[in-house]
Amino acid sequence: MKSTGNTVLVSxxxxxxxxxxxxxxHAAGNTVVVAGRRQDLLERIAAEHPGIATLQLDVTDPASIAAAAATVAERHPQLDVLVAMSGIMLPEDLRDPAHLAVAEATVQTNLLGTIRLTSAFLPQLLRQPAATVMTVSSGLAFVPLPVTPTYNATKAAVHSWTESLRVQLADTGVQVVELVPPAVRTALMGQQESAAAMPLEEFLDEVTAILAADPDPREVLVERVRPLRTAEAAGHYDELLGALSRWSA
Structure with a gap:
């Protein structure tokens, strides 16, 4: 993925x-399309950041994905980067049957959303001389946070699915990159003010630097996430799992 001159869709x-x-x-000189469910947020982004295009998209709805793919093919035929960023993270008590509703919604958004989105846009990406699919897993794909079991499982599945996608596209012009965030200060699980989470701007700085230094990485790993990513190989999986087990929603 080159640093400028792309047309990027961020779900x-x-x-x-x-x-x-x-x-x-966008600031680096790319054409950017921001996609999301809420029209009010899309309108605010378009107003506050002239030049950014927006697109209404619900990754849990196959019809919405198909409509979005058709719209992008018409308005942005040069699309060459897809970023499958959509995700939800909610606590579950597996002893309570009510958790099934959370589990099903999490699978629909995090896993099926990534698979359906990539499937819908891949034909357009394959028509480009060079293109990129960026999936988003999590450090928790490698050591789970027990209070969010289905979130962890979907992110582990995204990692595995991404590995297979990369192999299947190896003889095409589409590169496959996996972004593996640690806990970051965002609204996900209400971590905006969490001292244990990485400040958002620091995370963005490091990700931008990694992509500038290596435009074709398999995984984008900031230093904060490396202990989780390497936990099993390094022999500290049980220690980290124990620490995460003490976290409660």
Whole structure:
């Protein structure tokens, strides 16, 4: 993924990491389309950041995804970067049958949303001389936070699915990059003020620097997430799992 001159679609781009990266990429000279469910947020982003295009998209709705793909093909035929950023993270008590509603919504958004979105936009990306799919997993794909079991599971599945996607696209012009965030100060799980979470701007600075230094990484790993990513290989998985087990919603 080159640093400028791309046409980038960021799903889940109306807040947090998605919006932060969208603004960074726009400032660097890329054409950016921010996609999300809430029309009011999309209108505010368009008004506050002239030049950024917006698109209403619900990644849990296959019809919405299909309509978005058709719209982008018409308005932005040069699209060459897809960022599947949409995600939800909610606590679950697995002893309570009510958790199933949370689990199903999490799978629909985090896993099926990523798969459906990539499937819908891949034909357009394959027509470009060079293109990028960026998926978003989590450090919790590698060591789970027990209070959010389905979130962890979907992010582990996104990681595995991304590995397969990369192999299947190896003989095409589409590169596959996995962004692996740590806890970041965003609205996800109400972490805006969490001292344990990485400040958003610091995360964006580091991600931008990583992509500038290596335009074709397999994974984008800031230093804060490396202990989780390497936990099993380094022999400190149980220690980190124990620490995360003490966290409560």
């Amino acid at each position: 889940g781009g109306t807040s947090g990491i998605g919006l932060g990266l969208a603004l960074r990429w």
